[in-house]
Amino acid sequence: MSEFKQTLNSSLGKKLVMALTGLFLCTFIIVHLSGNLSLFKHDNGQAFNAYAHFMTHFPPIKVVSYLLYLSIAVHSVYALVLTVKNRKARPIAYASQSKSPASWSSKNMGLLGSVLLLFIVIHMKDFWFNYHDFAGNSTVxxxxxxxxxxxxxxxxxxxxxxxxxxxxxxxxxxxxxxxxxDLNKTVEIAFKQWWYVAFYVLAMIAVSFHLLHGFQSAFQTLGWTHRKYTPVVQFIGTWFFAVIIPIGFALMPVVYFFCR
Known part of the structure; x- marks a missing residue:
């Protein structure tokens, strides 16, 4: 047990946990986007409201939700610890900086993660917390x-x-x-505010750059690399996670703001 604990406390152990929780969060955003696409249906929010109820009341989904919250917390804490440790180990920046987007995202994962953590907190407060009505003052x-x-x-x-x-x-x-x-109405009200739409789109840009490096990095950390499969991982990480998914999420507030 002490060796296991020592491994988790090491830099490599933290990176392994980061990789596993990160890949789990990647699977979640696929499911989340799939459900949120029902917002584009012209049915006065019926499909989306049914989806919201299912996601918050189906027992297996609720268990996965708790794992999700734990993963977000662990991923964020370990990211902060590793970022601080790396800054202390290299207090002076490199003399020359690579101009490639992937290089920029890899060197700014701490900043991108901070933007995403702020977004998650605000997003969950406005929708998840409000929907569950824990404080008894829900607007839903x-x-x-x-x-x-x-x-x-x-x-x-x-x-x-x-x-x-x-x-x-x-x-x-x-x-x-x-x-x-009617969570759809809550979404519609939120996405009629230009600053909320702008912040949402900015957060999706952060998601894009975060996943551009993070998805491929997770496979490298876990040692799942092969000359035959690595190009496939890079393709999925770039075009699916860093392009299609962020665009899919960003289109929701934009469509609601301009077309609903």
């Missing part, structure tokens, strides 16, 4: 949706008056009724 209201089961078309989407409601899905003849917390 409820909405009732009615869908014609024979055509699959939405009949109505009505804001419910203040009161006590529970998530429910039931049928009335050929009509399906869904009552759910």
């Amino acid at each position: 209201t409820y909405k009732e949706y009615k869908t014609d089961l024979t055509t699959g078309k939405q009949i109505s989407a009505i804001d419910l008056p203040a009161g006590e409601y529970e998530y429910a899905v039931y049928t009335e003849g050929t009509t399906e009724v869904m009552i759910a917390k």
